[in-house]
Amino acid sequence: MILPEFFALLSIDVFLLLSLLTCLLEERFPKAVPYIYQIAALIGFGHLLVSKEFLSVFGEYMRFWYNFFYLLVALGNIIAINLYLALEKKLWALAKAWSGAVTFPITVISLFFVSNYSYLQGAEFPILILQLGLVISVMVMGVSVTILLSPNLLNKFRKRKEVNKWK
Amino acid sequence: MEIRKMLYRKEMKLVTLLLTSLLIATASATVYYSLVMQATVTTQAPEVKFVAGNDSTAAGATGGDLTDAWVRMDSLKAYPNVTLTYEQAVNISCTGSAHEIKLTHSSITNGTSAVSNFTSIKFELIAANASQMGTDFTYSNANGDNNWDSTPSMSYVNMLATEEWAVKVTITAVAGAAANAVIAIVINLDVK
Numbered sequence: 448m449i450l451p452e453f454f455a456l457l458s459i460d461v462f463l464l465l466s467l468l469t470c471l472l473e474e475r476f477p478k479a480v481p482y483i484y485q486i487a488a489l490i491g492f493g494h495l496l497v498s499k500e501f502l503s504v505f506g507e508y509m510r511f512w513y514n515f516f517y518l519l520v521a522l523g524n525i526i527a528i529n530l531y532l533a534l535e536k537k538l539w540a541l542a543k544a545w546s547g548a549v550t551f552p553i554t555v556i557s558l559f560f561v562s563n564y565s566y567l568q569g570a571e572f573p574i575l576i577l578q579l580g581l582v583i584s585v586m587v588m589g590v591s592v593t594i595l596l597s598p599n600l601l602n603k604f605r606k607r608k609e610v611n612k613w614k
Numbered sequence: 615m616e617i618r619k620m621l622y623r624k625e626m627k628l629v630t631l632l633l634t635s636l637l638i639a640t641a642s643a644t645v646y647y648s649l650v651m652q653a654t655v656t657t658q659a660p661e662v663k664f665v666a667g668n669d670s671t672a673a674g675a676t677g678g679d680l681t682d683a684w685v686r687m688d689s690l691k692a693y694p695n696v697t698l699t700y701e702q703a704v705n706i707s708c709t710g711s712a713h714e715i716k717l718t719h720s721s722i723t724n725g726t727s728a729v730s731n732f733t734s735i736k737f738e739l740i741a742a743n744a745s746q747m748g749t750d751f752t753y754s755n756a757n758g759d760n761n762w763d764s765t766p767s768m769s770y771v772n773m774l775a776t777e778e779w780a781v782k783v784t785i786t787a788v789a790g791a792a793a794n795a796v797i798a799i800v801i802n803l804d805v806k
Contacts, residue, residue, distance in 0.1 A: 456646045463635040470631050473624060481631055488638050495645045502649065 449564045451511040452498050455491050457560065458514075458521035461553060462488035465524060468549065475536055476528075484524075491517060515561070522557060525550050539598075661710035662773065662805045667702025667780050675704045692732065692787040702780040706739070706773070706803065713805050714770035715739075717751045720800040722762070728795035729760045733786040737801065739771065740780040747771045747779060753799065758788060770806065 466484035469476045494517060498510060529550050533542035594601055663682035670676055674689025685704050692698060706715065717737060737751040748771035754763045773779065 450646070450649055452646055452649055456642055459642045460639060463639055466631055467628070467635060470624070470628050473627070481627070485631065485634055485638070488635070488642075492638055492642050492645070495642055495649075499645055499649055503654075 448567060449560065451507065451514045451564070452495055453560065453564070454511075454514040454518040454557075455495050455498070457557065458518045459488045459491035459495075461518075461521040461525065462491065464549070464553075465521075465528065469528070472541075475532065475538065475541070487521075487524075511564075518557060518561075522554060525553055660805075661775075662706060662708050662713050662715060662803070664803075665705045665707045665778065667705040669700040669702045670704050673700050673703040673783070680704070687783070690783060690785060692785045692791065694787050694791040695789040697784060697786040699785075700783040701740075703783040704781050705778050706781060707778045708773045708775055710775055712772060712774045715773050715806075716748065716768050716770045716804050718767065718802045718804050719765045720802050722753075723798045723800070727760060728792075728797050729755055729762060730758055731787055731791040731795040732797065733758075733788055734784075735786075735797070735799065736782075736784040737766075738782040738784070740782050742778060747773070751801070770804075 462484045466481045466488065469484065470481040473481070494513075498505065498514070502510075529542055529545050532538045532545055660682050664675075664680060664685040666675065666680060670680065670687075672689065673687040675685050675687045679686040679688065687700075687703055690700065690703070708715075717739070732753075732755055734755065735753045739747040741747050749768050751766045751768050753766060755761070756763055
């Protein structure tokens with residue numbers, strides 16, 4: 448049986464992974480980033496300790512949501528790095544590799560565990576969250592497929608932006 | 615200067631981060647494991663329990679000798695050449711949900727030399743409609759020696775919630791039974 452704290456454990460591992468990867472790619476990131484992720488992982492550890500001490504005080508519902516929120520923050524950071532590499536640094540090859548090797552697998556693993564947890568607990572996510580998630584997924588997939596099929600589209604978009612800027 | 619350079623090298627940073635990562639990951643996994651292993655045990659009243667029957671006072675199953683999960687009937691009598699029956703020596707009550715119950719032999723103490731005074735000691739489970747539930751649970755001594763013929767046993771019987779069954783005890787002593795011969799029998803009530 449999965450406890451809600453499993454999401455915190457997963458998030459800690461995600462932050463540690465981000466710390467190591469950003470250290471490996473240190474030329475592309477500000478120098479403090481790997482250490483910030485280590486601190487984020489440490490916060491998660493503290494989070495687990497607090498959860499352990501107040502296990503009987505915090506209900507299952509509350510524990511799930513604060514652990515899930517922490518997982519969302521970790522996943523948000525993965526996506527943010529992906530966007531940072533793609534949009535800010537214009538490192539398309541690296542951004543694609545990152546999305547394939549880090550963003551996609553971790554998102555799928557997280558989704559698997561969250562759905563597994565909700566199935567075992569008989570919990571139901573609010574329908575709105577599901578719908579929003581589906582809409583965002585479809586939008587991201589649509590944009591990704593478009594860029595994948597016609598990489599020049601992005602260059603055209605960028606050029607148009609620059610022209611508008613000079614006007 | 616050289617040491618400072620070495621400290622700032624990428625490999626050193628990576629190794630340091632790797633070590634701290636391992637430390638944090640291990641500590642977190644340990645905390646999570648201790649959470650998983652944390653169990654809460656709460657005592658509660660048994661769903662199948664002993665309650666007083668009409669003959670409990672005569673059988674001696676009163677006061678401190680009768681609790682939910684334990685009963686001592688220390689006034690059961692036997693008379694020479696007489697069969698004495700306690701229709702409701704003690705009752706068994708089922709609450710909550712249905713359970714399967716049975717009587718199982720545990721031990722006989724202080725009775726080896728007294729066994730020849732008895733012909734049989736029979737325990738039966740009787741439902742509210744007076745029908746017997748399960749089989750007889752009988753300590754029998756047909757040949758009159760100092761040993762019971764066999765250790766009694768019975769199979770599980772389904773007891774529905776809210777039912778109350780009587781434990782009927784029938785004792786038969788031989789014609790020349792000696793006075794003050796005591797047999798102490800311990801029987802378990804198995805519930806599942």
